[in-house]
Structure formats: C-alpha cells, structure tokens
Amino acid sequence: xxxxASSARANLCAPGDETALLEMKAxxxxxxDRHGWVSLVDExxxxxxxxxxxxxxxxxxxxxxxxxxxxxxxxxxxxxxKGSIVYQGEELLGASRRRLRAVRGREISVVWQDPSTxxxxxxxxxxxxxxxxxxxxxxxxxxxxxRAIDLLGSVRVPDPTSALRARPHEFSGGLRQxxxxxxxxxxxxxxxxxxxxxxxxxxxxxxxxLRLLRELVDARQLxxxxxxxxxxxxxxLADRVQVMYAGRVVERGPRAHVIGTPRHPYTRALLxxxxxxxxxxxxxxxxxxxxxxxxxxxxxxxxxxxxxxAVVGCATERPGLEAVDEDVAIACPIDPFAAGVAK
Amino acid sequence: xxxxxxxxxxxLCLREVAVTYRRRDGAPVQAVRGASLCxxxxxxxxxxxxxxxxxxxxxxxxxxxxxxxxxSVTFKGQPVPALGRGTRPVAFRPLQVLFQNPYSSLNPRRxxxxxxxxxxxxxxxxKTSARISALLAMVAMPASAADRYPHEFSGGQRQxxxxxxxxxxxxxxxxxxxxxxxxDASAQAAIVTLLGELREETGIxxxxxxxxxxxxxxIAQRxxxxxxxxxxxxxxxDAVWRDPRHPYTSALIxxAxxxxxxxxxxxxxxxxxxxxxxxxxxxxxxPRCPVAEAKCQVVDPPPLVVGGGxxxxxxxxxxxxxxxxxxxxxxxxxxxx
Amino acid sequence: xxxxxxxxxxxxxxxxGVEAEPDGRAARxxxxxxxxxxxxxxxxxxxxxxxxxxxxxxxxPLIAPSSPTAPSAGTLLAPSAAHWFGTxxxxxxxxxxxxxxxxxxxxxxxxxxxxxxxxxSSIGAFxxxxxxxxxxxxxxxTDMFFxxxxxxxxxxxxxxxxxxxxxxxxxxxxxxxxxxxxxVRGLVLGMRSSNYVAVSRLLGASSGRLLVRDVLPNVVxxxxxxxxLDIGSAVLLLAGLSFLGLGAQPPVAEWGAMVAExxxxxxxxxxxxxxxxxxxxxxxxxxxxxxxLRDYFDPRSFERPRP
Numbered sequence: 001x002x003x004x005a006s007s008a009r010a011n012l013c014a015p016g017d018e019t020a021l022l023e024m025k026a027x028x029x030x031x032x033d034r035h036g037w038v039s040l041v042d043e044x045x046x047x048x049x050x051x052x053x054x055x056x057x058x059x060x061x062x063x064x065x066x067x068x069x070x071x072x073x074x075x076x077x078x079x080x081x082k083g084s085i086v087y088q089g090e091e092l093l094g095a096s097r098r099r100l101r102a103v104r105g106r107e108i109s110v111v112w113q114d115p116s117t118x119x120x121x122x123x124x125x126x127x128x129x130x131x132x133x134x135x136x137x138x139x140x141x142x143x144x145x146x147r148a149i150d151l152l153g154s155v156r157v158p159d160p161t162s163a164l165r166a167r168p169h170e171f172s173g174g175l176r177q178x179x180x181x182x183x184x185x186x187x188x189x190x191x192x193x194x195x196x197x198x199x200x201x202x203x204x205x206x207x208x209x210l211r212l213l214r215e216l217v218d219a220r221q222l223x224x225x226x227x228x229x230x231x232x233x234x235x236x237l238a239d240r241v242q243v244m245y246a247g248r249v250v251e252r253g254p255r256a257h258v259i260g261t262p263r264h265p266y267t268r269a270l271l272x273x274x275x276x277x278x279x280x281x282x283x284x285x286x287x288x289x290x291x292x293x294x295x296x297x298x299x300x301x302x303x304x305x306x307x308x309x310a311v312v313g314c315a316t317e318r319p320g321l322e323a324v325d326e327d328v329a330i331a332c333p334i335d336p337f338a339a340g341v342a343k
Numbered sequence: 344x345x346x347x348x349x350x351x352x353x354x355l356c357l358r359e360v361a362v363t364y365r366r367r368d369g370a371p372v373q374a375v376r377g378a379s380l381c382x383x384x385x386x387x388x389x390x391x392x393x394x395x396x397x398x399x400x401x402x403x404x405x406x407x408x409x410x411x412x413x414x415s416v417t418f419k420g421q422p423v424p425a426l427g428r429g430t431r432p433v434a435f436r437p438l439q440v441l442f443q444n445p446y447s448s449l450n451p452r453r454x455x456x457x458x459x460x461x462x463x464x465x466x467x468x469x470k471t472s473a474r475i476s477a478l479l480a481m482v483a484m485p486a487s488a489a490d491r492y493p494h495e496f497s498g499g500q501r502q503x504x505x506x507x508x509x510x511x512x513x514x515x516x517x518x519x520x521x522x523x524x525x526x527d528a529s530a531q532a533a534i535v536t537l538l539g540e541l542r543e544e545t546g547i548x549x550x551x552x553x554x555x556x557x558x559x560x561x562i563a564q565r566x567x568x569x570x571x572x573x574x575x576x577x578x579x580x581d582a583v584w585r586d587p588r589h590p591y592t593s594a595l596i597x598x599a600x601x602x603x604x605x606x607x608x609x610x611x612x613x614x615x616x617x618x619x620x621x622x623x624x625x626x627x628x629x630p631r632c633p634v635a636e637a638k639c640q641v642v643d644p645p646p647l648v649v650g651g652g653x654x655x656x657x658x659x660x661x662x663x664x665x666x667x668x669x670x671x672x673x674x675x676x677x678x679x680x
Numbered sequence: 681x682x683x684x685x686x687x688x689x690x691x692x693x694x695x696x697g698v699e700a701e702p703d704g705r706a707a708r709x710x711x712x713x714x715x716x717x718x719x720x721x722x723x724x725x726x727x728x729x730x731x732x733x734x735x736x737x738x739x740x741p742l743i744a745p746s747s748p749t750a751p752s753a754g755t756l757l758a759p760s761a762a763h764w765f766g767t768x769x770x771x772x773x774x775x776x777x778x779x780x781x782x783x784x785x786x787x788x789x790x791x792x793x794x795x796x797x798x799x800x801s802s803i804g805a806f807x808x809x810x811x812x813x814x815x816x817x818x819x820x821x822t823d824m825f826f827x828x829x830x831x832x833x834x835x836x837x838x839x840x841x842x843x844x845x846x847x848x849x850x851x852x853x854x855x856x857x858x859x860x861x862x863x864v865r866g867l868v869l870g871m872r873s874s875n876y877v878a879v880s881r882l883l884g885a886s887s888g889r890l891l892v893r894d895v896l897p898n899v900v901x902x903x904x905x906x907x908x909l910d911i912g913s914a915v916l917l918l919a920g921l922s923f924l925g926l927g928a929q930p931p932v933a934e935w936g937a938m939v940a941e942x943x944x945x946x947x948x949x950x951x952x953x954x955x956x957x958x959x960x961x962x963x964x965x966x967x968x969x970x971x972x973l974r975d976y977f978d979p980r981s982f983e984r985p986r987p
Contacts, residue, residue: 059527172615173394202393202554207598208611229527232600236608260604273532274602276557284561286533290497408878426878430886440882448875452897458876461893465883505879512883 027083038295055238063247109184113196115176126164174205246302253328353383360414374400376572389559392569443521445501456489462511499530578653588655726968744776766950789914800860808868848927901977908970912963
C-alpha cells in the first residue's frame with residue numbers, strides 16, 4: 001500500500017508541515033472477535049490545520065467515529081490501536097491517562113450527537129460548565145460562573161443566568177446542543193471533535209447550529225473535525241473533506257472538489273444517492289449491494305464489489321491514496337472521472 | 344354520502360382531524376389541531392414537518408392507532424374505526440402502515456416468513472411459500488430470508504421486509520411514518536426508489552411522512568407541510584418547492600443544506616417551536632415569522648387558495664414569496680465534468 | 681461526573697439518520713444459538729449435575745443400598761465402606777436417605793415453580809391486557825402478596841391445615857407467583873404499544889392470535905429464566921420449611937428435614953453435611969443454567985462493533 005509518493009506531488013499537508021495542529025498517521029484500530037483481530041479502521045491519515053474545518057464523511061461502519069475517539073483515547077475496551085496521533089508535536093497515542101485527561105476539554109474537546117445523553121441529566125447546566133473551568137483552569141467558583149454566563153451568551157442561549165440553574169431536560173434539543181457546545185469550548189480548546197453534532201436536530205435548528213459553529217470557528221480560530229454522514233452538512237461547513245469507506249479513506253481534498261466534483265466512484269455514488277443534489281430531473285441512484293462487514297473486506301479495494309468501474313485488478317490490488325490533482329487524492333487507480341475521460 | 348360520492352372520493356380522507364393527548368399531570372396537549380388531507384390511489388402525498396408538529400400523530404390517526412378528538416377519517420368512504428380490542432374489520436385491511444424504526448416493527452422472535460404470512464392472511468390469500476418468495480422478490484430480497492430472524496438483517500433490509508409484509512395485505516393505501524429516516528443514504532435511496540416503483544406498478548397510494556423535504560421531493564406528487572398541529576401549506580411538490588407560499592415552508596427549504604461543495608450555510612429560523620399546550624394566538628407561526636404583521640397575532644388564517652392546487656394558511660399567501668437564497672445546484676453533479 | 685473529564689466512553693447512539701450496524705452474522709437470540717449458549721462451561725456443568733440428580737431421583741430405589749426409613753445398622757456411625765455417608769441417630773443409612781431425598785425435593789421444586797409461573801404469568805398477562813382499573817386492582821393484590829414473608833404464610837397454612845409437605849407446597853406457590861405476574865404484566869404492557877403489535881392488529885389479528893403469535897414468544901424467554909433460577913429458591917424454601925418442621929414430617933427423607941435433625945447432632949458432621957451438599961449442588965447447577973438462559977434471551981447482550 002502506497003501513500004503519497006512524495007510530498008512534491010501533492011500539496012496535501014505533508015508530514016512535518018509546521019502549521020498542522022493534529023496529525024494522524026496510519027491509524028489502525030482492530031477489534032477482537034472469535035477468529036482473531038478484525039480491522040475497523042485501516043491506516044487512516046488525517047491532518048488538521050489551525051482554524052480549519054475538516055469534514056469526515058462516510059456511512060455507518062466507515063470508521064469515522066472510531067478514528068475521532070482514538071484521538072482522545074476514548075475507544076471502548078478490547079481494541080488494539082496502531083499508528084500515531086500527534087498533537088502539536090506530542091504523541092497522544094499511548095499517552096498516560098493523566099496527560100489525556102489534561103488534554104481532553106482543555107486542548108481537544110468533543111461534542112456528541114445526542115445532547116440528551118451527552119449531558120448529565122441530574123446536574124445543573126452551571127455545574128457541568130463550571131466543573132470544566134475549575135478543573136482545567138483552576139478558576140474559583142464566582143469567576144467560573146461569570147465565565148459560564150459569558151459562554152452561554154456566546155452560544156446564544158437566552159437568559160444565561162437562569163439557564164445556569166436549570167437542568168438539561170428543561171431545554172429543547174437545539175438549546176441542549178448549544179449548551180453542549182458551550183461546555184466543549186469552555187476552556188478554549190484548539191480542536192473540537194464534532195461527532196454528528198446536528199443529526200439528532202430538526203433541519204431549521206441544524207441550520208442555526210451550523211451557523212453558530214461557523215461563527216465560533218471564525219472568532220476563535222477553532223479547528224474542527226466534523227464527522228457526519230450528511231454530505232450537505234459537511235458541504236456547508238467544512239473547508240476540507242475526507243471520505244471514508246469500510247475503515248479506509250477513499251478521497252480527500254478541498255470541499256469544493258470532493259463534494260462539488262468528486263473523483264472517487266464511491267463519493268460519486270454517495271452523492272447520487274442523495275435527494276436534491278443530483279441535477280434537476282435525474283432520479284436518485286442507490287448503490288447496489290451493501291457495505292462489507294468488518295473482517296470481510298475483499299483483498300483489494302473495499303468498494304470494488306459494488307463499483308461500476310471495477311476491473312479485474314481492483315479486487316486484488318489494494319489502492320493507496322494517490323494525488324490526482326492539486327490537493328485532491330483518491331484511492332482509485334482507475335480514476336474514471338478524471339477531466340477529459342469519458343464516463 | 345351517496346354511492347357515487349363515495350366512488351369519486353379519494354381513498355383516504357382526513358377532515359379537520361384533531362388528536363389530543365393527556366399528559367401525566369392531566370393537562371391536554373393538542374398534537375393535531377384540525378388537519379385535512381387526502382390520499383388517492385396511485386399518488387404519493389408527502390407530509391413534512393419538524394419534531395412536535397404532529398405528523399406522526401396524524402399518521403397514526405389515519406389508520407386508527409389514535410383516537411380522534413375531532414374530525415373524521417374515511418377510507419373508501421367509510422369511517423376508519425379506532426383500533427380497539429376487537430379484530431380489525433376486513434374492509435380496512437387494505438389500509439396499512441410502515442413505521443420508522445425497522446428494529447421495532449418486526450417481532451424479533453418470529454421468523455420473517457411467518458410475519459409475512461400474517462400479511463397474506465389479512466388479504467385472504469393462501470400462505471404458500473411461493474407467495475412469500477414472490478413478496479420477497481418484490482422488495483429485492485432473497486427467498487431464503489423467510490427462514491431467518493429479523494436481527495440477521497441490516498436496517499435497510501428490515502425495512503424492505505416490513506414493506507413486503509405490508510404489501511402482502513394488498514394495501515390500497517400505505518401510511519409510511521418516516522420510513523427512511525433511520526437508514527443510511529444508500530439504503531434510503533433504495534427504499535425511496537422501491538416505493539416509487541411500487542406506486543407505478545400497483546397503483547398504491549402512499550402517505551409519506553418525513554421531516555426531510557428533499558426526500559419528499561424525490562418521491563411525492565403532492566406535499567403537505569405541517570406546523571404545530573396544523574397543515575400550513577399543500578400543493579403539487581414542484582409548485583411548492585419552487586414557489587412556497589407559507590413562510591415556514593420557505594424556511595424549511597432554505598434550511599436544508601445542499602451537498603454541492605459551495606460552502607453556503609443554510610438559513611436558519613429564529614426562535615423555538617412553541618409549546619403545543621400553549622400555542623400562540625392567531626397564526627401559530629407569527630412569533631418566528633420574518634414577514635409577520637400585527638394582524639397575524641389576531642387572525643388564524645384559513646387555507647387560502649393560491650392556484651394550481653396550492654393552498655397556504657398565510658394572510659400573504661397570494662403574494663409570491665422571494666425564496667431566500669435558494670440556489671439550484673449546478674448541473675455537473677451526477678453528470679460529466 | 682463529566683464524561684469528558686473521566687474519559688468514560690459515552691454511549692454511541694446511532695439514532696435517526698444513521699443506520700445502526702448491520703449484523704449479518706446471527707447474533708444470540710436466534711433459536712439456532714440456544715445450543716451454542718448452553719455450551720458454555722457453567723451451563724454444561726449445570727446440566728450435567730441436574731441430569732445426574734434427576735437420574736438419581738428416578739433410580740433411587742434401585743441404587744440405594746438400604747431403606748431410607750428403616751434402620752439398617754448401628755446409630756451414628758461415621759462414614760465407612762459399608763455406609764458411605766454414615767448413619768443417623770436412628771441407624772438409617774444417610775446415603776440412601778440422600779438419594780431418596782432427591783425424589784422429593786426435585787420433583788416438588790419443579791412442580792412448585794411450574795405452578796407458580798403458570799399462575800403468576802396468567803394473572804400478569806390478564807392484568808396487562810385488561811389495563812385500566814382491573815390492571816391496578818390486580819397489581820395491588822400482587823403487591824400484597826409480595827409483602828408476605830413466606831415463612832409466616834406457611835406457618836399460617838400449617839396452623840390451618842396441619843404441618844405437612846402439601847401445605848408447605850401450597851404456601852410456597854402462594855408467595856412465589858407475584859414476580860411472574862409483575863414481569864409478564866410489564867412485558868405485555870410494553871408490547872401493547874410496540875410497533876409490531878400495532879402492525880399485527882392492523883393486519884387483522886385477533887387478540888387470541890396476538891397472544892399466541894406475538895406476545896407469547898417474547899414472554900417465554902424471561903419467564904423461563906426466572907423460573908429456572910426459581911427452582912433453586914424452591915429447593916431452598918422447601919428445605920427451609922422442613923427444617924422448621926413445617927414441611928416434610930419424619931420419617932420422610934427430605935434434605936431439609938435431614939439437616940434439621942442434624943442440628944442436634946453437630947459432632948456427627950456427616951448427618952448434616954451430605955444433605956446440605958445435595959441442596960447446594962442442585963441450587964448451583966440450576967443457577968448456572970439460568971444464567972446461560974438469561975444471556976441467550978437478552979437481545980442486547982451481543983457485542984456491537986462501533987463504526
């Protein structure tokens with residue numbers, strides 16, 4: 001399996017790029033099952049720069065959430081992790097629990113999909129906000145509360161002072177997610193991992209949250225890893241996108257390229273399956289077959305059994321991520337959508 | 344109602360339906376406050392709204408799973424009885440339902456084939472394995488599925504099985520409550536395509552309830568938009584999409600993110616959905632409406648006819664709305680570069 | 681406290697919009713895997729022990745060396761080649777008594793549990809189906825029965841009917857049915873609002889057909905698990921009552937009664953140890969089987985791979 005042949009060929013964040021805030025290299029996550037180890041995430045690379053939003057797309061089973069969990073050492077038990085995750089020059093994989101605890105919330109924070117389960121149901125909003133401030137920043141009670149009120153204001157929760165005393169269930173889903181964002185950003189982390197942050201919300205509420213996220217990114221130079229199966233959400237917010245399938249990255253590049261003019265057959269197929277994104281008049285196309293189960297991947301390209309462009313070699317030769325254009329890399333030697341090649 | 348009227352009427356008609364729940368503390372909550380909707384043979388009517396608008400309650404009331412607080416539901420001209428303790432009368436078995444959660448709509452402890460056979464019994468057909476295989480083929484599932492249990496299948500496959508079971512009863516109308524919301528994009532596309540094909544092949548009518556206007560646009564011919572228990576706009580899907588006459592419909596359209604790589608943020612909607620037990624006076628949308636005026640707080644607009652089968656409950660319905668920032672995606676999405 | 685500070689892995693809920701993991705391989709919960717779940721070491725051991733005891737119960741008259749009620753040798757003899765478990769204060773062979781004890785304790789325990797579970801489940805199912813006032817009424821009665829300590833009730837029965845095995849059995853059934861009623865009523869209530877029951881009803885299923893086709897298969901599992909674990913309790917309760925003199929009356933060989941008699945002959949350790957071990961092994965075996973069954977019936981017990 002070959003990665004970038006040389007950093008001269010592609011302008012992707014080459015290893016050693018000093019503006020890279022987070023660099024994940026060859027991350028592999030395996031799970032134990034009856035017959036041995038099953039690969040859930042396979043040699044995934046990810047680079048995140050300061051102030052950029054990286055969208056990680058894929059359907060369920062693609063490994064996108066696991067990759068994010070691995071950054072903070074939040075994987076469920078029984079998993080083996082290989083590779084390297086470097087944050088500001090420091091290796092996080094295998095770091096001590098103490099170090100990880102110091103990083104979580106302070107440097108790298110998380111927002112989950114469902115605020116009704118990610119917020120503590122019995123503690124008041126104020127307590128949940130201030131505990132972060134007091135743990136990481138050592139603020140006193142009064143200072144922490146003042147800061148908490150500011151935070152709630154920055155995520156536009158109405159009447160922050162009384163909101164502090166209330167419990168999460170007294171708020172609507174959208175407000176809860178704003179509170180979750182406030183908690184995540186309480187200590188001014190540099191990186192926010194957002195795992196399907198708007199999936200559980202109504203579409204109008206989602207739009208508000210996406211706008212809020214954009215504001216927060218611009219105001220704080222926040223870097224965000226936005227994990228979502230919803231390509232529309234990623235298209236609205238992300239600067240760069242990588243698409244995952246069966247635990248592997250299949251396409252990576254700027255948002256306008258990956259979502260606007262995708263090159264990998266899977267990305268194309270995924271976009272064609274979406275209502276409303278196909279050209280007016282053409283019907284949505286389902287992708288034949290179903291994603292492979294972990295441990296049952298074909299020897300070559302994971303997508304080959306379902307790909308309409310697959311040739312004989314695709315099932316046996318595992319494709320690496322190769323740059324095909326300035327800044328765009330795909331894992332497909334066939335590259336059927338290259339400019340000038342008839343479809 | 345005379346025989347002739349009955350014959351000309353759409354298959355499923357809901358008139359001024361109201362559904363009320365009682366909360367634990369006794370306070371009544373009006374989930375549906377006077378909604379009217381009809382579904383005819385061979386047409387798919389989309390019912391769209393966000394959480395709390397009452398669309399699921401309306402769907403359940405349409406098949407008799409909820410008691411009506413007011414209004415009527417008729418199927419082929421006959422009022423649909425609420426599902427009580429008795430057996431469902433044969434006349435109403437062609438009215439079937441498809442639920443959102445493919446994990447809870449199939450009995451986990453019964454084989455798939457047996458559950459499909461239930462459907463066959465409902466339509467009075469013989470429960471032969473040939474019929475079951477034919478049903479499975481209609482939803483593109485292998486015949487071997489009949490001997491397996493639901494948990495051996497993925498969500499998308501289970502939804503197909505649920506559709507097969509509903510089809511076994513030879514329904515003329517199917518009420519589908521968010522049938523694709525719990526599925527991945529690819530499975531969604533497959534189910535949506537399947538339902539569309541079924542409509543063309545069997546002439547079935549479908550009430551397609553969804554929170555996703557984009558999906559409804561793919562599959563439905565007509566759409567009804569619901570907000571806080573009322574239907575605020577209805578009409579042919581293309582007309583409503585291009586020229587929405589209710590501000591809430593505009594907001595829904597503008598809020599949906601488009602996967603075109605352009606990086607445009609969708610437009611949001613200020614405010615929160617009001618508490619259904621204390622709806623605003625006048626037009627229930629006025630607190631959040633960008634074009635509301637003083638009279639909107641007082642008058643609850645009735646459906647105003649816009650033309651071409653389109654109606655909207657807005658005092659300004661007859662004024663074409665400038666659709667805020669809605670861009671049609673550029674053409675090279677599925678086509679060549 | 682906070683999930684992030686502690687680093688606890690939060691619940692990954694794949695809700696609306698995201699498909700949960702397809703489980704192509706047959707997870708536990710399909711009939712095909714009942715045998716597989718019972719193959720775990722605990723269950724195998726349990727089944728082996730239980731089967732042995734059942735065989736003993738059937739074959740006791742053939743394999744017991746002496747009569748369980750007639751004296752066969754000198755009194756209070758320690759275990760020896762002639763009397764493996766020694767003899768008791770009346771000279772009866774303890775080994776034979778233990779073997780014959782199985783003929784009482786096991787079938788009685790099974791009978792008890794069957795009766796209690798059938799009675800309890802029926803009451804619970806009726807309450808669940810009926811709903812409303814009938815349901816509340818029945819549940820309050822159930823709560824009353826829950827409140828009774830079995831010993832007190834048995835003593836009341838014994839006073840009324842005279843102390844005997846029959847009155848002990850009746851009393852135990854009387855106090856054992858409430859848990860089944862509660863479980864089944866809960867299951868039925870949950871199922872009444874479930875989607876697949878709604879679909880069944882829309883497809884024209886009658887209440888009877890619903891009961892058999894949809895409700896029963898989902899109820900059998902949990903009830904079976906509770907019943908299996910209850911067998912152990914039944915054996916213990918029976919033994920306990922006999923120990924108190926309220927169940928089996930002398931000279932009947934019943935394990936609990938044997939332990940009761942042994943309390944007066946503490947230095948003759950063999951009199952109490954062997955019947956006690958018999959009780960313990962049966963309870964243990966039944967619990968192992970019950971655990972395996974519980975794992976098999978628990979739909980959430982299989983590992984779900986994360987995305």
